[in-house]
Each structure stands twice: as C-alpha cells, then as structure tokens.
Amino acid sequence: MISANRITKSFGDRVLWSDLSFTVEAGEMVALVGPSGSGKSTVLNCLGTLEPVDSGAIVVAGREITRVRAGARRRLRRDTLGYLFQNYALIENATVDFNLDVAVTTRDRRSSAEALQRVGLGGRGRDRVYRLSGGEQQRVALARLIVKKPKVVLADEPTGALDSDNATMVIDVLRQMARQGCAVVIATHSKHVEGGCDATVDLGGR
Numbered sequence: 088m089i090s091a092n093r094i095t096k097s098f099g100d101r102v103l104w105s106d107l108s109f110t111v112e113a114g115e116m117v118a119l120v121g122p123s124g125s126g127k128s129t130v131l132n133c134l135g136t137l138e139p140v141d142s143g144a145i146v147v148a149g150r151e152i153t154r155v156r157a158g159a160r161r162r163l164r165r166d167t168l169g170y171l172f173q174n175y176a177l178i179e180n181a182t183v184d185f186n187l188d189v190a191v192t193t194r195d196r197r198s199s200a201e202a203l204q205r206v207g208l209g210g211r212g213r214d215r216v217y218r219l220s221g222g223e224q225q226r227v228a229l230a231r232l233i234v235k236k237p238k239v240v241l242a243d244e245p246t247g248a249l250d251s252d253n254a255t256m257v258i259d260v261l262r263q264m265a266r267q268g269c270a271v272v273i274a275t276h277s278k279h280v281e282g283g284c285d286a287t288v289d290l291g292g293r
C-alpha cells in the first residue's frame with residue numbers, strides 16, 4: 088500500500104534522513120521511531136503529500152505521489168489518506184457531529200454515533216469542539232477517521248495527550264482499521280505503542 092524508495096529530505100543544510108526505504112502493506116501497522124527532531128513528522132507529511140521529498144519516490148495505493156499533480160494530490164487526500172495529527176485539524180467552533188459529518192460524503196448519523204461510542208465519547212455529538220479537552224479532541228479526530236475509512240492512516244503521536252486506558256483504546260482502534268485492510272503508520276516515542284505494531288522504521292539508526 089505504501090512504498091518509500093530511497094527518499095531523502097533536508098531543511099537547509101540539515102539532512103533529516105537520506106536513502107530511507109520502507110514498505111507498509113495493507114493490514115500492517117508500522118511504528119516510526121527516532122529521537123525528537125529526527126524527522127518522524129516530516130516523513131508523515133511526505134507520505135501525506137503535504138511536503139515534497141528532495142529525492143526518491145513514494146508510492147501510495149499504486150500512485151507515485153512524489154510525481155502527481157495538485158488535482159490528483161487533492162483526490163488522494165480526500166479518498167485515500169487519513170490523518171491523525173497533533174493539531175487534530177478539527178473545526179473548533181463547530182459541534183463534534185459536524186466534524187464527523189465533513190469526513191463522509193453521505194450523512195450517516197448512525198455510523199457517527201457508533202464511532203463516538205467506540206472512542207468513549209458517546210452522546211457528546213452536540214458539544215462544541217473548543218469546549219473539549221485536548222485528549223477528547225484527539226479522540227474526536229480518531230472517530231472522524233473511523234467514519235472516513237481511509238486506506239492509509241498517518242498518525243503523529245496519537246496517544247500523546249491521553250491516559251493509558253485511552254492510549255490503549257486508540258491503538259486498538261488503529262489495529263481494527265488495519266485488520267479491515269488499512270495501512271497504518273504511527274510516529275511515536277512510546278515503547279508501548281511501538282510494541283503494539285508489526286514493524287518499526289527507526290530514523291535514529293539505533
């Protein structure tokens with residue numbers, strides 16, 4: 088589903104990673120690890136077509152995303168990619184329900200309600216996002232992914248703001264999405280999260 092082939096990325100004269108290659112199959116969950124500043128978020132941004140690589144190729148769902156035009160990139164983001172990033176990318180002034188509705192083309196109240204239940208936010212659909220805690224917002228972002236059902240999930244420290252029970256829930260949900268055929272990449276500092284993955288890509292060269 089995802090194949091990164093000898094990708095290199097620098098900011099100025101600082102090389103973050105060079106000749107990095109890895110694959111993530113459909114159904115697989117891969118941890119992206121390495122010290123702070125080693126470029127984990129940047130890898131996710133490159134896989135997510137939000138940042139270009141300097142050299143090498145990335146293929147996602149059969150498309151070489153390092154070469155596609157803006158229109159195809161937009162379609163990939165809409166139809167194939169799912170992001171679970173640190174800013175949660177939620178619409179803060181809107182309700183939880185509205186944030187889930189924008190992820191799907193058909194309005195499906197039941198699947199939204201089930202997704203909220205799954206992340207421990209059953210009955211909170213009418214709450215406005217800015218009133219929720221950081222961890223609750225993180226879980227709304229996860230519920231939005233559940234209703235979107237993307238082929239690829241890119242998660243950046245998805246357990247960062249959560250207690251251990253909720254962290255376990257997040258990993259369980261991502262595992263369930265993988266079982267349904269999704270390729271999941273998780274940037275993390277957590278050994279616990281890494282342990283729950285099928286493979287590790289280490290940017291620190293340990």
Ligand SMILES: Nc1ncnc2c1ncn2[C@@H]1O[C@H](COP(=O)(O)OP(=O)(O)OP(=O)(O)O)[C@@H](O)[C@H]1O
Pocket residue numbers: 098103121122123124125126127128129130274
């Ligand atoms: N757009 C940018 N322009 C310049 N430098 C950048 C840019 N984005 C990231 N960097 C730098 O690249 C390095 C890697 O950042 P990145 O966020 O990918 O690391 P990380 O491994 O995810 O770190 P952390 O574990 O602390 O979240 C950092 O030194 C950061 O300052």
